[in-house]
Amino acid sequence: MRTICVVNQKGGCGKTTTAVNLAAALSKSRRVLLIDLDPQAHATLGLGLDPEAVETTAYDLLCRGAAVSQARLTVAPSLHLVASQLFLAAAEPELSGRQGAEGRLREALSGVRAEYDYALIDCPPNLGILTFNALRAAGRALVPVEPSAYSLHGLGKLRETVELVRRNFGQQIELRALVSNYDQRTRFARDILARVEAHFGEGMLRTRIRSSVKVREAALAGVPLSAYAPESPAADDYAALARELLGSERQGARLASFFIEAPAAERVRLVGDFCGWRLDTAVEMARTQAGHWRAEAKLPPGSYHYKFLVDNAWQPDPHNRCREADPFGGANSLLVVEE
16 A cells, blocks of 8 residues: 655645545545545545544544544545544644654554555644654655745745654655646746746656636535546546556655765765665765755665765764664664655
8 A cells, every 4th residue: 555645734735635636536546545634624525524423533543543444434436535523633732742643643554554555644734743643654745836925835844844754763755746726827837836846856746736616616515526527627637646646656666865964075875775785886975055965766665774975984874763783783774665
């Protein structure tokens, strides 16, 4: 099962719309579980359900140890939903300070990995314990970005949170940006798109979700766009997004990011299992103006040991606390790339 969280702490960027319509599009050919992790319960409403009428919700998964099989609701033959309701907001203070609180959703999903091809998680518009649970459960974070003056505001904080997950748990999360509510006819939208592309680089998805009133009408009707207006341009866009994600999954690789501060170094290389620990196939890292060194590598899902070779000195990743002993009395950094 491949797990994707749809996340952006900025509200009104099309996060829930993306989660609902992508889940519906993927369910045409795959088994999909959608988890509504937002106390506003917009994904639950967007699929035509009354949150207050649901007996077992995401709150029960996180706080009461309920199984996914107890909470899931059948929306379509290949689409299940774990619903939300306003009471989920109580999970934030209730889980705060508990041992392993950030891994509750990951643990719950481990019991149904063989039952689904995809799990999509709709996150709340903040970076609290609920979003942290979603990031811990996911191998990829899909970030909807609308073409507005504030589209990139706060994304630095999201990157910091993703880096915190990598540092504390050795877990690589691939960030992918999706431009939503896009009107290519306006110069403003095209200028913002260029800024987003410069910010995310290879992390940009090719698909653009075009602006359409049908998206809002479908949400109000409580059905996915593919059922409400299947011939609309936006419905075509979500189908294209599903095809793009399926195509990238068939390639079987994730884009992993690495960095290290070494302002005095002349050369830094990334060496590990992925290159057979050979220097002739090591990944050359690029130096930034701030004296940091960065590199990206496409890695299939799995666990990888690695180190940095700073000039002629080997050292583990200082930003990754997950390490295992190497055969020479030292330690290698450990990175886990999720499916």
